[in-house]
Structures are given as C-alpha cells and as structure tokens.
Amino acid sequence: xxxxxxxxxxxxxxxxxxxxxxxxxxxxxxxxxxxxxxxxxxxxxxxxxxxxxxxxxxxxxxxxxxxxxxxxxxxxxxxxxxxxxxxxxxxxxxxxxxxxxxxxxxxxxxxxxxxxxxxxxxxxxxxxxxxxxxxxxxxxxxxxxxxxxxxxxxxxxxxxxxxxxxxxxxxxxxxxxxxxxxxxxxxxxxxxxxxxxxxxxxxxxxxxxxxxxxxxxxxxxxxxxxxxxxxxxxxxxxxxxxxxxxxxxxxxxxxxxxxxxxxxxxxxxxxxxxxxxxxxxxxxxxxxxxxxxxxxxxxxxxxxxxxxxxxxxxxxxxxxxxxxxxxxxxxxxxxxxxxxxxxxxxxxxxxxxxxxxxxxxxxxxxxxxxxxxxxxxxxxxxxxxxxxxxxxxxxxxxxxxxxxxxxxxxxxxxxxxxxxxxxxxxxxxxxxxxxxxxxxxxxxxxxxxxxxxxxxxxxxxxxxxxxxxxxxxxxxxxxxxxxxxxxxxxxxxxxxxxxxxxxxxxxxxxxxxxxxxxxxxxxxxxxxxxxxxxxxxxxxxxxxxxxxxxxxxxxxxxxxxxxxxxxxxxxxxxxxxxxxxxxxxxxxxxxxxxxxxxxxxxxxxxxxxxxxxxxxxxxxxxxxxxxxxxxxxxxxxxxxxxxxxxxxxxxxxxxx
Amino acid sequence: xxxxxxxxxxxxxxxxxxxxxxxxxxxxxxxxxxxxxxxxxxxxxxxxxxxxxxxxxxxxxxxxxxxxxxxxxxxxxxxxxxxxxxxxxxxxxxxxxxxxxxxxxxxxxxxxxxxx
Numbered sequence: 001x002x003x004x005x006x007x008x009x010x011x012x013x014x015x016x017x018x019x020x021x022x023x024x025x026x027x028x029x030x031x032x033x034x035x036x037x038x039x040x041x042x043x044x045x046x047x048x049x050x051x052x053x054x055x056x057x058x059x060x061x062x063x064x065x066x067x068x069x070x071x072x073x074x075x076x077x078x079x080x081x082x083x084x085x086x087x088x089x090x091x092x093x094x095x096x097x098x099x100x101x102x103x104x105x106x107x108x109x110x111x112x113x114x115x116x117x118x119x120x121x122x123x124x125x126x127x128x129x130x131x132x133x134x135x136x137x138x139x140x141x142x143x144x145x146x147x148x149x150x151x152x153x154x155x156x157x158x159x160x161x162x163x164x165x166x167x168x169x170x171x172x173x174x175x176x177x178x179x180x181x182x183x184x185x186x187x188x189x190x191x192x193x194x195x196x197x198x199x200x201x202x203x204x205x206x207x208x209x210x211x212x213x214x215x216x217x218x219x220x221x222x223x224x225x226x227x228x229x230x231x232x233x234x235x236x237x238x239x240x241x242x243x244x245x246x247x248x249x250x251x252x253x254x255x256x257x258x259x260x261x262x263x264x265x266x267x268x269x270x271x272x273x274x275x276x277x278x279x280x281x282x283x284x285x286x287x288x289x290x291x292x293x294x295x296x297x298x299x300x301x302x303x304x305x306x307x308x309x310x311x312x313x314x315x316x317x318x319x320x321x322x323x324x325x326x327x328x329x330x331x332x333x334x335x336x337x338x339x340x341x342x343x344x345x346x347x348x349x350x351x352x353x354x355x356x357x358x359x360x361x362x363x364x365x366x367x368x369x370x371x372x373x374x375x376x377x378x379x380x381x382x383x384x385x386x387x388x389x390x391x392x393x394x395x396x397x398x399x400x401x402x403x404x405x406x407x408x409x410x411x412x413x414x415x416x417x418x419x420x421x422x423x424x425x426x427x428x429x430x431x432x433x434x435x436x437x438x439x440x441x442x443x444x445x446x447x448x449x450x451x452x453x454x455x456x457x458x459x460x461x462x463x464x465x466x467x468x469x470x471x472x473x474x475x476x477x478x479x480x481x482x483x484x485x486x487x488x489x490x491x492x493x494x495x496x497x498x499x500x501x502x503x504x505x506x507x508x509x510x511x512x513x514x515x516x517x518x519x520x521x522x523x524x525x526x527x528x529x530x531x532x533x534x535x536x537x538x539x540x541x542x543x544x545x546x547x548x549x550x551x552x553x554x555x556x557x558x559x560x561x562x563x564x565x566x567x568x569x570x571x572x573x574x575x576x577x578x579x580x581x582x583x584x585x586x587x588x589x590x591x592x593x594x595x596x597x598x599x600x601x602x603x604x605x606x607x608x609x610x611x612x613x614x615x616x617x618x619x620x621x622x623x624x625x626x627x628x629x630x631x632x633x634x635x636x637x638x639x640x641x642x643x644x645x646x647x648x649x650x651x652x653x654x655x656x
Numbered sequence: 657x658x659x660x661x662x663x664x665x666x667x668x669x670x671x672x673x674x675x676x677x678x679x680x681x682x683x684x685x686x687x688x689x690x691x692x693x694x695x696x697x698x699x700x701x702x703x704x705x706x707x708x709x710x711x712x713x714x715x716x717x718x719x720x721x722x723x724x725x726x727x728x729x730x731x732x733x734x735x736x737x738x739x740x741x742x743x744x745x746x747x748x749x750x751x752x753x754x755x756x757x758x759x760x761x762x763x764x765x766x767x768x769x770x771x772x
Contacts, residue, residue, distance in 0.1 A: 092688045095707065099684050107671055115673045132707040134691050140683060148677035200705045205712040215764070222760045250720075250729065257728050257742070527727040536719035539766010542712040551713055651704050 005152075007618040008113065009126045011159060011611040014091040015184035015209060015573065017074065018611045019109050022126070022618035027611050029112050031074025034087040035104050038072060073108035081233040093185045093206060094130040099140055106149065124153040124627055126614045131158050131188055131202060135653050139638045146633045153627040154641075155618075159183075160190055161197060161646035162613030163571040163603060169616070171601070176563040178549070180584075182574030182606075184209045187532060187545060189552045191564050199649050201555040203548055207535050209574045213239050215538055216528045224519060230271045231519070238521060239528060242267065244578035246526040247586060249533070256523045266522045273517040311365050318358050324351060398493065405489040408482055433470050440466070529577050533587075546587035553591075565598035575606040617646060724761040725749065738762060 007022040013033060020027030077083060090101035115121055125145065129138065138156065145151045160181035168174060179190040187205040191198045217235045221228055246252040255261045320343075327336040328348065345351050389397065421429035531537050533544040543551060553561045565588065570580065581600050588598050603609045617623060626644035633640065643650050692708050700706065723730035723742040730740035734750060737758045741747050750758075 095688060095691075097686055097688060097691070099679055107674070110673055111671065116671065118673050121673050130707065132705060132710050134695060134707050136686065136691055136694060140679065143679070144677075148675055149673060150675055200703070202705070202710050203712050204710045218760065218764050222757050222764075225757065253722075253728050523727040527722075534720060536715060536766075537722065538764065541714045543715040544717075547715055547717060548712050649705075651700070653698055654700065 005123050007126055007615075007623070008123045009611060009614045009618060010109065011128045011162075011614065012096075013128070013159065013184065013573075013610075014089065014094050016607070017105065017109070018608065019113060020611065020615075022615040024615075026608065029075075029109065031108075032077075032080070033074070033091070033105065034077070034089050035071055035073040035101055035108075036077055036083045036086045036088060037070075038083065038086075071104050073104055076108070084232055091185070094183060095133060095137055096130075096141065097137070099144060102141075103144060103148065106144070110149065121149050121151050123151075124155070125151050126155045126157065126618055128159040128162065128610060128614065129156050129648070131160065131190070131204065131648065132199065133648055135639050135651070138641060138648075142628070142633055142638045142641070146630050146638075151630070153629040155623075155626045155628065155644070156641050156648065157614060157617070157626075157644070157646040158197075158648060159610035160188055160571060161192075162611070162617065163606075163609040164192065164569060164613065165616055165646060166609045166613030167569055167571070167601065167603060171567070174567050176560075177567040177569050178552075178564040179569045179571065180545075180549075180575070182208065182532075182570070182572035182580075184573070185211075187572075187574070189545075189548050191552055191556065193556075193560060193563065195645065198555075201552055203552050205532075205535065205542055205545060205548055207531055207538070207540060207542070209239075211531060211538060212243075212528050212574070215531055216243075216524060219524060219528070220519065227271060227517070227519070230517075234269070234519075238269075238524075240576075242521065243525050243529050245529050245532070245580045245583045247579060247582050249526065249530055252526050253523070262522060266520055267525070269519040269521060270514065271517040271519065273513060307365060307369075311362060314358055314362050314365075318355070318362065321351060321355050321358070325355065401489050401493055405486060405493065408486050408489070412482070412486075436466060436470050440470075532574075533583070545584075546591065549587070550591045562596065565592055565596070568598060568600045569603065570600065571603040571606050571609055573607045575603060613646070617644075724765060738767060 009020055009022050009027070011018040011027070015033065017029075017031055017033040018027035019029040072078070077087075080087070088098070088101055090096045090098045090105060092098075096102050110116075110121065127141070127145075129141070133156075141156075142154070145154050160179050163181070164177060164179055175193075175195045177192045179188070179192060181188040181190060185206070185208045187208055188202060189205075190202050213235050216239055217232065220231045220235065224231060256265075324336065324339055324343070327339060340347070340351065345354065418429055421427045422433050527537075531540075533546055535542050535544055542548075553564060556564065568584070568588070570584070581602055585598070585600055588600070592598055605612070617626065626642055626647070628641045632642075639653060641647070641650060695706055695708065721730050721740055722728065723746060724739045725746050726742055728742040730742045732742070732747070733740050734747065737750060737753075739750055739758060739761055741750060
C-alpha cells in the first residue's frame with residue numbers, strides 16, 4: 001500500500017457525519033447522519049421515471065433514482081421536515097447497530113466523494129467510533145469495509161481524543177487532561193494521564209443533544225397541543241440559538257417566578273398562520289351573500305352542462321333505436337336480429353320500451369329547460385326569518401333577544417351545576433335532595449294513612465317540579481322546548497350580527513388569532529439544557545455532569561486529580577451552549593478542595609475539531625502504524641485493529 | 657470525480673466500487689440490549705472495561721422537584737393527578753387538562769405509578 005495515498009477521514013457522528021480528505025482544511029461533505037425511504041405512489045413514480053429516462057436517457061441518472069422512491073441519505077433528503085417521522089439512523093445511542101443503514105450511508109459517502117465508476121477504493125480510511133465500542137460492532141464495521149468496499153486499510157479512533165490532539169497543537173506540553181465530550185446522544189468524562197486515556201475510569205452519561213431537543217419538543221407539544229406540526233421543525237433552532245445553561249439554576253428559576261421578570265424576558269415566537277378567520281370576518285354580509293350566489297351559479301352551470309351532454313347522448317341513442325325499428329318495419333329481420341344482439345337488446349318489446357323511456361326523458365329535460373328558474377331556497381329562508389316587530393328598532397329587539405338567550409343559557413348552566421353537585425356526596429345539593437325525598441316519602445305515607453285527606457299537592461303545576469329537582473339523571477328532557485328556543489335565538493342573532501359586524505371587531509379577532517399562534521419560550525431556555533446536570537428531570541437515574549466529574553476524579557490520587565483539573569477540555573457540538581464554561585467552573589469550584597486551582601479550556605471548533613484532529617494524525621509520519629490493513633484483517637480476524645494514541649484499547653473476545 | 661460515460665447507461669455505473677456482500681440475516685440489526693447480553697455471556701474478566709461498564713453511576717443526590725408544567729421549584733403535588741405544581745394558578749390550569757397531557761407530563765418526568 002503506497003504511503004502517499006490521500007486519506008479519507010470520516011467523523012461518523014450520531015448527529016452529523018463529516019467526510020473529507022486529510023490534506024484539506026475542512027470536510028467537503030457534512031450531512032445529518034440519517035436516511036429515509038420516501039413513501040410515494042409507486043405506480044406514479046415508475047411512470048415518471050420512465051418518462052425521465054425517455055426524455056434524457058443517461059443524462060440524469062440521479063433524478064431517475066430519486067423518482068423511484070429510492071432511499072435518500074443526508075443532504076439528498078429533499079424536505080427533511082416533511083419526513084421527520086420517517087428518519088432512520090444506523091445508531092442506537094452512539095453505537096452503530098443497524099448495518100443496512102450504515103451501508104446506505106457508506107454508499108452515499110463514497111458516491112459523493114467521487115468513487116462512482118471506479119472499480120475499487122484505494123484510499124485508506126480514518127473512521128471515528130464510539131468510546132469502548134463493543135467488539136461485535138467493530139467486527140461488523142471491519143467486515144463491511146474490507147469485504148463490501150474492499151478498502152485497503154482503516155484506522156479507528158475516538159472522536160474526543162482526536163479533538164484533544166487537535167487542541168494539543170496549541171498546548172504542546174500538556175499531557176494530562178479531563179476531556180468532557182458533549183455528543184448528540186451521550187456525554188463522556190474522559191481522564192487522560194501522561195497522554196493516555198484511562199479507559200477504565202471513563203464514564204458516560206447517556207444524555208446528550210438529542211435528549212435536550214426532544215425534551216423541549218415534548219414540553220412544547222404539551223404546552224401547545226394545537227401547534228404540534230409547526231413546533232416540531234423549530235425545536236432544534238430554539239435549542240441551538242436561544243437556550244443556555246444557567247449559572248445557578250435555582251436562583252434563575254426564582255427570578256422567572258417573578259411576574260415582571262417573566263414579562264421582561266419571555267420570548268414570544270410568532271408561528272405563521274393563515275388569517276382566514278380575520279379576512280372572513282372583514283367581509284360584509286352583502287359580500288358574503290354575493291360569494292354564495294356566485295358559488296350557486298357555478299354549481300348550476302355545471303349541472304346544466306351535464307344535462308345538455310346527457311340530452312345529446314340520449315338523442316343519438318334514440319336515433320339509433322329508431323333506425324333499428326325501421327329495419328324491423330322494412331322486414332329486414334336477419335339484419336334486425338344481429339343489430340339487436342349488438343345493442344344487447346333481447347327482443348322487440350324491450351326495444352319499444354327503451355324507445356318510450358328515452359323519448360319521455362328527452363321531453364322532460366326540454367320542458368325543464370324552458371320552465372322559468374325556480375326561486376332560490378336561500379331567498380325563501382331569508383323571508384322566513386323573523387323580522388323585528390313593527391315600531392321596535394332592530395338593535396333594541398336584538399338586545400332583547402340577546403338577553404333572553406343569556407337567561408336561557410344561565411338557567412341551563414345552573415341545572416348542569418346542580419346535577420354535578422348532586423352527583424357528589426356531602427355537597428349541599430345532595431343533602432337537599434335527600435331531604436326532599438324524605439319529606440315526599442313521609443307525605444305519601446301520611447296520605448296512605450289518612451286516605452282522603454288531601455294536602456293539595458299536585459293542584460299547582462309547579463308542584464311537580466319538585467320531582468324534576470330530585471331526579472339525578474334529569475337531563476334536558478323537559479327543556480327541549482328551551483333548547484329549541486335557544487337555537488332559534490342563536491339563528492336570528494347570528495344572521496343579524498353578521499350584518500352589524502364592524503371592522504373593529506374583525507381587527508380584534510385578527511389580533512387574537514395572531515396571539516393564538518404564538519409560542520412562549522421562557523423558563524424552557526434554561527430548563528431544557530439543565531438535564532445535562534440534572535438527568536432526573538427526564539426520569540434518568542444517572543448522575544448529573546457535576547456529580548459524574550466528582551465520581552471520575554475520585555478514582556485518582558489527590559496529585560493526579562490536580563493534574564486532571566488543571567486542564568479540563570470541552571469538546572463536542574453540545575459544548576457550544578452559552579454559559580456551559582461558567583457553570584462548570586462554578587461546579588468545579590464547589591467540588592474541588594478549597595483554594596485549589598483548575599482551568600477550563602474550550603475547543604476552538606467544538607463540532608469540527610474531531611475531524612481536524614483525525615486529519616492531523618493522518619499527516620503524521622507514523623500514521624501507517626495506526627492503520628489496520630486488509631492483509632492484517634484477513635490474517636488476524638475481523639475483530640483485530642491497531643491501537644494508537646486516539647483509539648480504543650484492543651481486548652480480544654475470549655474464545656471458548 | 658470520474659465522469660460517467662453515457663454509453664454505459666448512468667444508473668448501472670453507480671457504485672462500481674462495491675462488492676456483493678451481505679451480512680448474515682441475524683447480524684444486520686442487533687439492538688444494544690442484545691449486544692449487552694452477548695458480552696455478558698462472554699465471561700470477560702471483571703477488570704476489563706466495556707461499553708456497558710462505563711455507564712454513569714446512579715445519582716446519589718436527592719432529585720430536586722420541579723413543577724411539571726412551568727419548571728419552577730414545586731413544593732406541591734396534586735394527589736389526584738400526581739402532577740407537581742408551583743402555585744395556585746398552575747393548579748387551576750391543571751384542573752382542565754385532558755388526561756393525555758397529564759400522562760405526557762408524567763412520563764416525561766419518568767413517573768410510573770405503582771399500579772402500572
């Protein structure tokens with residue numbers, strides 16, 4: 001294997017994959033490490049694809065394959081928001097578990113990097129993998145790379161350590177560090193002493209950027225169940241741009257609890273909305289009616305056209321049948337029989353019947369066309385609507401109606417209230433009910449004793465209401481009339497209200513519609529990333545970041561702890577949260593001994609430093625020593641890989 | 657970049673770098689849990705760190721209690737819905753919440769009722 005080959009560096013992260021040549025400044029290819037198989041109408045797609053093929057045969061292979069509903073990867077996904085629910089990732093946490101998906105992604109990578117049409121891949125590869133990647137997974141990765149893609153050699157490394165190498169360029173003498181790597185699905189605390197990772201003391205918190213975004217999504221989803229679809233696509237942006245880590249979470253929360261602080265700091269996000277309701281309300285009654293009339297006209301036209309077509313058809317049919325009849329009359333029986341068969345008519349009687357029905361139908365249609373148009377039902381309805389009585393101004397009459405309606409509603413509500421209260425025991429209403437029942441019972445007993453003696457109960461119609469009051473299942477059976485009246489009132493009011501509707505009202509409506517489409521983003525800005533420090537907030541029992549750092553440091557002697565604390569290094573995309581460094585220094589201050597020193601360094605490019613570090617290693621003279629070649633793979637087994645300073649440790653699986 | 661020669665017919669030219677290769681059926685997708693079981697059965701030496709021994713330890717600090725709705729510190733729990741709340745307004749708003757939202761908040765916090 002010649003040493004001068006360019007090296008393909010792949011930082012295969014669970015959020016984003018970065019691919020590029022080792023001698024370039026930045027990766028040529030960056031894409032979300034996901035794929036999707038668009039579900040489309042297969043038939044339609046196929047016809048489209050063949051059309052495309054016919055049109056420009058080999059000129060657009062790309063388009064053809066897309067049209068076929070083929071799997072789309074990374075940046076090829078045309079509308080990532082639309083297929084959000086169908087996105088698939090080869091990862092489970094930070095480990096690759098789905099090899100079909102990984103193969104698709106490799107296909108995509110190698111195609112995009114210009115291997116299409118080449119018979120083999122001749123460049124060595126640097127590939128990042130999970131820290132302490134299980135042997136099974138690495139074995140499958142090697143099999144995939146060496147068997148399927150026939151790569152000449154591969155070097156596996158850990159992203160956080162590559163990033164650390166990149167950082168070491170500026171801090172050459174530093175050999176000890178505590179690396180905090182903030183990933184999409186996991187957060188690692190990695191102690192490094194004398195340039196070597198202390199693998200047995202590494203700890204991984206299974207909370208990362210994904211959990212943060214998802215937490216915000218779920219919170220917003222429950223806060224605004226109506227805007228579910230609009231929310232989903234905005235969460236990532238909110239987390240990336242508007243969330244930060246609180247220096248003192250409890251204190252910040254107490255601030256948010258104050259109303260004026262809330263008012264001053266709340267962020268309101270206006271969702272796009274269709275001001276349909278507003279514009280509808282702006283239309284005057286006449287305009288509305290005009291629209292309705294137009295619609296009716298259009299429908300009528302369609303109906304007329306259909307009738308005319310039918311008429312034409314019928315007339316043609318009639319002529320045909322008449323000719324048949326003539327054949328019979330001219331005694332051309334043989335011809336007549338054959339023609340009957342062709343028309344699927346049994347005999348002469350049926351033919352006559354058919355003739356009669358069709359002529360009748362034509363006659364009917366023609367008559368209808370001549371008749372004057374019927375008065376529209378709309379007008380009828382309008383005439384039927386009650387008008388304000390003579391001498392009373394419309395507004396006063398309407399106000400009266402409104403009052404009546406309110407009254408009815410109130411009564412209805414009161415009944416409802418009483419019913420629910422009666423349902424519960426120990427309420428006043430329930431006790432009252434029991435009291436009435438007992439008095440009624442006592443009375444009827446008395447009546448039975450004293451036979452004729454009448455207390456006059458039932459003389460008055462209202463007396464019977466007492467039964468209504470004690471009936472727990474008293475639904476609206478008796479208030480049906482009331483309901484009807486209510487409907488009537490509402491109909492009238494609706495009709496006249498439209499005509500008295502004013503522009504101001506409409507504007508108000510528009511405003512409130514806009515407000516209905518607003519998301520309030522307040523406490524969430526600090527609440528969401530806080531799960532890194534308090535995983536218990538999402539029901540995760542693992543120790544939070546600060547506790548975890550203390551836990552890892554405790555593995556070491558006091559002197560080693562100091563060496564680690566002197567260089568705490570933050571890397572990974574999630575390290576870009578505002579306030580993370582400040583928060584960590586506060587936490588370290590709390591957990592380190594009094595007056596001891598520590599220092600926190602942030603990666604210059606948290607997202608890319610791993611890729612850059614891997615390139616750095618590929619440029620070094622001893623790079624070939626880190627490569628596992630195909631020969632070695634074939635001889636040592638698929639599990640084998642070369643250890644190097646940024647790699648995992650090789651623990652062969654015990655044979656049994 | 658190699659230019660595709662039109663005579664070959666574009667689509668066929670794709671992925672010439674690949675060999676026909678397929679994983680055994682049972683290896684194509686292995687959930688993490690299954691990998692963990694496999695490693696457990698391998699009887700590795702207890703000192704050897706694996707992916708699964710590197711998990712963060714359970715937290716020993718008492719979990720702070722926050723309102724499910726607003727995230728503010730929550731001194732109260734609604735005994736009926738089991739939601740935590742910070743003040744009376746939140747309690748009032750909880751009374752009109754549909755049960756799926758209540759359950760959503762509870763599962764988000766990882767609350768599982770004793771009944772299941």
